[in-house]
Amino acid sequence: MKIELSPPVVITHMHIANKCLHVIRDDLLPGGTKQRAAAQMLQNLAEDGFTEFVYASPFSGFAQIALASTCKLLNLKCTLFCEQNRSLLTKNQTLHEFSEIAKQSADSVYIESSLQSAEKAAKAYCELKCGSYLIPLGFQCNEFTIELAKILSVEWSHICKKLGRQPSVLWLPVGSGTLARTFRKILPQSVLLKCVNVNVLTLDDPRILDLASQSGIELYHLKQPFIEPVVDSPPIPSNRYYDAKLWKLIEKHISNDDVWWNVAR
Template sequence: FSNRFKAVPPPLHATQTLPDFKIEPLNCGLTPIWVVREDILEGGTKQRACLPYLKACHDSGARVFVYASPFAGFAQVALAVTARTLGIPVTLFCEKDATKPGKRVFHEFSELARGYRARIELCDSLSEATERTSEYASQDSERLALPLGFDCPIFKKFLKQEITRGWEKILQVTDQEPATVWLPVGSGTLLKTFSQVIPQHVNIRGVNVRVLSDSDSRMIELAGINRCQIDPTPETFAEHSVVMPPIPSNIHYDAKLWQFMQRSAKPGDLWWNVAR
């Protein structure tokens, strides 16, 4: 980032103490599986990597973070929580709540981000939010537009470190290696990072919640990962999960895996529940 910014601020020294990974047994119908309970975090899994990511961006000169969020995306919450810890301003361009046709209102997750002191702007669509984010960031060299799902090498480096820690904890708790890991697919950031961490013989089942079109380059990249099977949800992204799991789970993301796991999960499989 260093060439982009006018002046480099002093480095930040803020820290955060997050709960350790919580891994529990869970019955998926009659099938015993394991679940990683990231729903206990304020900002879900991405909060774990967000603080070092934002610090790295800030230490390179960024003074304001800007982000375009799907209406029910939880990265907006992870960003707001972490930016508050660091004392850095955040502006979110948020897609309107798609579950309320005819109304132009924020989703509860955007309101939650506002509660963590993020400035939020309402947009009619994710494409509009993306355009306004780019325009707003371009007006000041100290504003940094973050990519959807934080899909960039620096964030994924820190996320990889966190998932590696989580995988080590999983092996300690379960005393076995899952044959399959189940993940939601929104921007694809999480799945791509998992594919770099867990052993090659462990399968990955991704459930595409349809944030992105199949023709999007990020989805095409995911399709090229050999050991991944990615299935689209029957629901659109705006629709709630038709089947709900027995633990808190994002009804537009992680909860939509449950119907697939009920049909196809095997004993000992692992579900990484990213957020509530």
């Protein structure tokens, strides 16, 4: 049985300096935006014979929650290699709160000292486990992006219908860049993507350089380190290491009727 985890988007309308901002509230989804395509991708891979799904997660990454919870619903095995908690808010906890949530649904969770160490350990694990599938950072693989493109195309049509027009600006956070790359493929060039790099990756990472080279993308680079949570949060639930870091830039550079895709809480 196919499981539907991509309900129609919820839009909250906010006003900043007499300008309207339309916020896509994927913080309302248990697994955030990644949840929308995860179920179909996992079902497709399970049909191909994969029985276990492995992921190396940044300490405050939300994809770990989307993967673990969806695997549990589909009765598939999930193994996580989680970067140890680097949060400046909860130094006394080995796992970040998001990893703790994911742990409730995952079959196994291994703690690693860094994201690089987690990725290396996850790769080594999959090389030894038959039937395992290693999901890359941010779900940046064809199996996922194909499904995500289909789903986001449908949801963007809903957004245009609800707003009565095609938005001209879409604000997005950039961790691995999966969401931004997918949107750039499916949206017309008339829609400008204002993407904010939150420093999960280094500036010379090929994934960041690829985004910077694409037309129709305006890429902002934050000076704030990824491990440092935002202080001035927006008036809606938003990940303090990812989406919430867009808030001050949006306040400063907003145009009337901009859209902000709030990926996770």
